[in-house]
Amino acid sequence: MKIPKTLQPLIDDGIIDSVVSQLMSGKEATVYVVRCGDQIRCAKVYKEVHKRSFKNAAQYQEGRKVRNSRRARAMAKGSKFGRDEQEQAWKNAEVDALYKLHGANVRVPAPYGCFNGVLLMELIVDDEGDIAPRLNDVSMSAEQAHQDYLEMMHYVRLMLCVGIIHGDLSEFNVLVDDYGPVIIDLPQAVDASANNNAKAMLMRDVRNMTNYYSQFEPALTQYRFGQEMWALFEKGLLNAETELTGYFAEDTRAANVGSVLEEIIAAELFEQEKRARIRGDVEEY
Numbered sequence: 001m002k003i004p005k006t007l008q009p010l011i012d013d014g015i016i017d018s019v020v021s022q023l024m025s026g027k028e029a030t031v032y033v034v035r036c037g038d039q040i041r042c043a044k045v046y047k048e049v050h051k052r053s054f055k056n057a058a059q060y061q062e063g064r065k066v067r068n069s070r071r072a073r074a075m076a077k078g079s080k081f082g083r084d085e086q087e088q089a090w091k092n093a094e095v096d097a098l099y100k101l102h103g104a105n106v107r108v109p110a111p112y113g114c115f116n117g118v119l120l121m122e123l124i125v126d127d128e129g130d131i132a133p134r135l136n137d138v139s140m141s142a143e144q145a146h147q148d149y150l151e152m153m154h155y156v157r158l159m160l161c162v163g164i165i166h167g168d169l170s171e172f173n174v175l176v177d178d179y180g181p182v183i184i185d186l187p188q189a190v191d192a193s194a195n196n197n198a199k200a201m202l203m204r205d206v207r208n209m210t211n212y213y214s215q216f217e218p219a220l221t222q223y224r225f226g227q228e229m230w231a232l233f234e235k236g237l238l239n240a241e242t243e244l245t246g247y248f249a250e251d252t253r254a255a256n257v258g259s260v261l262e263e264i265i266a267a268e269l270f271e272q273e274k275r276a277r278i279r280g281d282v283e284e285y
Contacts, residue, residue: 006045007032009116016043016120023123023131028187033123033131041112044119046091046187091117094187097164104162104240106155107182124175124182135181135212136171145216151180152209153225153244156202159183160233161240165190165198169205171212192233199230224248 003011003019010016020033020040029046091114098111098121110122124132140148152174159165166173166189173185192198206226214220223246231248232238 004030004032004045006116006118007034007043010034010043010118010120013115015115016041019043026185028185034120036112036120040123040125041120042109042123044094044121046117046119091119091187093189094185095119097186097189100162101159101164101183101186104158106158107180108186109182109184124177124184127178132175132177132182134172135174135176138176140216142217142219145213146220148176148181149209149213149217149220152213153206153223153246155181155183156206156209156225157229157238157242157244158240160192160202160229161238161242163192165192165195165202166205167201170208202226202230222246 001019001021007016007019011018016034016036018035020035023031023033023042025031029044032043032045034041034043095111095114098108098119101108102110109124112120112122114120126132156166156169166183166186168185168188169183173183175182175184190198190201192202195201203226206229210220210223210225225244225246227248227250228244228246229238232242
């Protein structure tokens, strides 16, 4: 096939040897099958920001850390340089997430690096070498659905353990090979500790998986893995060895509003007195 303009520099530099075919074109990127020596891999080329259709991107980017203070200020101001940096940060998010999750034993495509904004990674195939299908194209028995669902919850837990929430997890962002599900598409990955939408996104990810697999095994709707994981995460009790039950009892106790108000008033009085001392309005005894 004709070599896409974005992939020509990788061929010129000897990073890839040839472009075999276009695998898919989605809302945020186009993925190509490429040959690297004797290996077949895939190259993900991100679409320009004005051509992407990913909705509400800003809420996914909340809490992402930028080490360079100049870049952070430019991104906050929305200058041209800042917008370019924001775009680069969006692309780097998936690269960083893949390396982190691959190291945490989450089944994701193995990353091989990012070159000129092109992500090179493992091509997920079955034992016969055919491209692995998406989960939404797969039918399964109730037993298989139960097994794969629990495996997915295991991966979601491992992701949360390293502070990452997929944010857009569904049957369209999971591939299935001969060894089970593989999670893909992570440019919108969320920082679980720094994003105010993290809990809601985790719940949605888990709900999407539950809804899909329960088509084949209705009993899966009884599980509350999302609530259980988040409660443990908030308490600092979630780790790679944590055994989840899938059950979670909501706290139905009424909040002690009076006590909370007393704490707020006490804190405000303390701050007022502190400011007064600084101004010299209150004598020290």
